[in-house]
Amino acid sequence: MSAESDTQSTVGVETSIGWPVGGAVGGAVGALAFGALIWLFDPEVVSAAIPGIYGLDPVGVVGWGIHLVHGIGLGLIFGFLVTREPILGTLQMNPETESLSRTGITLRVVAAGFVFGLAIWAVLPVIVLPVWIEAIGTEAAADFPTAAVESMVGHLLFGTVLGIVFALVTNLHPERAETPLED
Template identity: 70%
Template sequence: MSAESDTQSAVGIENAIGWPLGSALGGAIGALAFGLLMWVYDPDTVSAAIPGIYGLDPVGVVGWGIHIVHGILLGLLFGLLVTRNVFLGVIMTSPETGALSRTGLTLRLIGAGFVFGLAIWAILPLLVLPVWIEAIGTGTATEFPTTAIESMLGHVIFGSVLGLVFALVTDLRSRSPETPLEG
């Protein structure tokens, strides 16, 4: 058995339930949780503003579909990042402090998802979205609540749910951070 297949087996890449599936599923469920928060706060954000950022008319469930696809893509990015040695080593390290050493991998991945959600909120709606809206010049998307507390809370919920689902679906416990992922 090669070192690459040992590594793939350790992170669940070769199994039916590997990190890509855990990431995509976590992203979809996280986006659904975030979408429900937006739906309660302002249903037009999901149905009109999200399609509006692509210049689309608010038709049916288009906004929900786009939002779930965003979640899946961001979930895959999260999975790709947390399975890389540099991040996985930090997540799986055994810290000297008593409180941190008692946390399990699931709680650490939820924390990583929380931080990922904050980073996504800081980068996408705060930096990228205003530039994107200006570039395409759609009026519907200008009502997007980028800096609202609901947006930040939604991204944190997204990331935390993503981290939880990822931890439950993907088995990283047997993964040694010293084992390289790339061949």
Template identity: 65%
Template sequence: MASDTENTSIVGISSSWGWPIGGALGGALGAAAFGLLMWIFDPDVLASAIPAIYGLEPIGVVGWGIHIAHGIVLGLVFGFLVTRGPILGIVATSAETDALSRTGIAFRVVAAGFVFGLAIWAILPVLVLPVWVEAIGAQAAADFPAAAVESMLGHLLFGLVLGIVFAATIDLGDRPAQSPFEE
């Protein structure tokens, strides 16, 4: 069985400190794309609801700043997770199907970003946000469309942009994906 070090060297990101840069940049750009989508559907979410989650007044670009900061933190979490053995092993594993076996590691990282965006939507705005809003009693934050289709689409867009930027930023190598279970 291959070790975690061997798994990461398969895709060229072993001991690379590029993942925080790729994660932060991808998270910021993903949050900006998501923010633009939110602004199109309901600009008050960025202006009022996001600052209200923290008990802040909706002044200027506070909502945008908080939203971008959230994206950077989540991008760093994504970068950390996707470069670690368990998830990297899945991303780098040779697939048994013809369609998946033809995909490269970059495509799989983008797909991981998409799945990450979906997971973030299912966890943060759908499960955590309602509890948080009730705990702090913020009325403006209660108007946040947690389970709305727009929220889900925005989080999927965030994850997709995050995955694309991360894959473009990190040296993934030109080698095809290999099984982490090969000796």
């Protein structure tokens, strides 16, 4: 291969460990924060309802494990999305309003996490979960708080913590860099 075809543009992402680790760690920490909030309101949601959406019995820490895996998966999706040129370019642009121009990329990534949490709440528990519960016909997940205020606040907390941790773990910068493609 020629040198020209051996490089790819990595728009604005420089990190020693990569966006997947930032997304996974941020998702895990965000899921723990969200799980703790749910546990304060209704521990049965974590211990019984979450395993119930998969038709599983509430045994031990199964609900916490599933919740943590959900958080890691969603964190990876966030990391992937926020490091792609259209979204990262938007986060890095120089807005014409003075108050927004004073914010840095870190605060903008945290805000993106907040919006991501809101989008997750609007799609997964509000739309997808009721259809899923109806399809599998399980009674264990019937008490799952799909559109409850606690669910929305928890997803916003998840997204905000995800954004904070992701911004701390990765180093987003406005420059473009050329990196060699790996075989």
